[in-house]
Amino acid sequence: MRRRHLLAGLAASPAPTLALSQPAEVDLLLALAVDASGSIDPDEFQLQREGYAEALTHPGVLAAIRGKPRGAIAVAMVEWGSPGGAATVVEWMRLSDGASAIALAEAVLRAPRSGQSWNAIGDALDHCAALIAQAPFRATERVIDLSGDGPDLRSRTPAPVARDAAVGSGITINALAVAAAGQVTRAGEPLAETYRREVIGGPGAFVVTAEDRRDISRALRAKLIREIA
Numbered sequence: 001m002r003r004r005h006l007l008a009g010l011a012a013s014p015a016p017t018l019a020l021s022q023p024a025e026v027d028l029l030l031a032l033a034v035d036a037s038g039s040i041d042p043d044e045f046q047l048q049r050e051g052y053a054e055a056l057t058h059p060g061v062l063a064a065i066r067g068k069p070r071g072a073i074a075v076a077m078v079e080w081g082s083p084g085g086a087a088t089v090v091e092w093m094r095l096s097d098g099a100s101a102i103a104l105a106e107a108v109l110r111a112p113r114s115g116q117s118w119n120a121i122g123d124a125l126d127h128c129a130a131l132i133a134q135a136p137f138r139a140t141e142r143v144i145d146l147s148g149d150g151p152d153l154r155s156r157t158p159a160p161v162a163r164d165a166a167v168g169s170g171i172t173i174n175a176l177a178v179a180a181a182g183q184v185t186r187a188g189e190p191l192a193e194t195y196r197r198e199v200i201g202g203p204g205a206f207v208v209t210a211e212d213r214r215d216i217s218r219a220l221r222a223k224l225i226r227e228i229a
Contacts, residue, residue, distance in 0.1 A: 026094065027068035028141040028228060030075045031128040035148040035178070036116040037081035044213045045113060048147075051216030052077070053105035058221050062101060064228040072096035073228060074137040075104060080124030080146075081116025083154045088127075089114055092135050121148065121199060122155030125162035129171055143227055147176035147216070151185050151194045159198045172202030174227060176219055177209045 034048065055061060056075070065073055077090035089111040093104050128144040144166060152159035163173055179191040187194060192207045200207055206226070210219035 024136070024138050025070055026072045026074045026137045026139045027065070027070045028073040028143060029092075029132050029135050029137060029139045030073055030224075030227065031131055031144045032075065032077045033086070033124045033128050033144055033146040034077060034079050035081065035119075035150075036079035036114055037119050037148075037150070038117045039119075039149055040213075047213040048216055049109055049111075051213065051220060053108045054217040055220040055224055056095065056108065057098075057101040057105045058224075061221060061224045061228065062098065064225045065096060067229060074135060074139065076131055076135070077108060077111070078124065078128055078131065079114040079116060080120060080127070080148075081118055083118060083120040084123050084156050085114075085116060085120070086124045086127035087114040087116075088131060092137060094137065119148065119150045119153040120155040121146065121152035122157040122159040122162035124155075125159065125166055125173065125199075126157050129162075129166040129169060132171060133169070142171045144171055144173045145176070145223065145227065146173065146195075146199060147178060147210075147220070148195075149178040149191070151187070151191065152198060163199055163201045167201040172205055173200050174205055174223065175199045175207045176216070176223060177207055178213060178216065179209060179211075 073095050074092050075095050076092045078086050079089050080086040090107045095104055132142050175195040177192040177195050185194050192209050195207045208219050208223045210216050
């Protein structure tokens with residue numbers, strides 16, 4: 001029922017065309033790096049997927065895209081957790097209107113969950129940077145949008161090192177910290193502060209916070225509009 005409700009408002013849109021048939025130029029390459037580590041149980045994982053699908057189809061997000069010069073962005077989704085094990089679960093898709101939003105949301109909801117453990121954020125950033133470099137679209141703006149509920153733990157490449165390499169190649173990294181109010185990391189600070197110090201980088205980089213996975217859709221929607229606009 002939830003999935004039908006998510007997409008019902010856009011169902012009247014014409015069928016989407018394949019991403020590869022679209023012009024190569026877009027306004028933004030956006031790699032969504034989503035926490036799929038062992039701390040997330042199946043119900044939480046489903047809430048997270050539905051939050052992303054809802055945010056990507058929201059009229060405010062689509063309006064922000066239409067306001068850009070080319071009126072289109074390209075989006076891919078990566079799941080991360082295991083050291084060196086980040087996986088692309090949704091390949092690059094062009095997002096420009098209601099029809100393409102439906103196609104992207106369905107791809108997000110259908111993608112099998114990848115096998116992940118621990119919290120290897122640095123390796124996730126490395127994976128996303130390589131994914132952006134190989135994208136079948138071109139854009140002057142390139143962003144990694146990482147969400148997680150914990151700090152970097154067992155990356156082969158520490159998060160600050162991977163962050164600096166990505167920023168050096170012209171990529172901006174923003175973060176969504178999924179953490180309850182009052183929760184602190186082992187360093188004794190809020191997760192958002194750890195992400196500010198170790199994860200984000202590039203011009204205008206920022207962190208937003210979701211109180212739990214039920215709050216992801218709201219937080220991600222605001223974040224996407226800010227990134228796009």
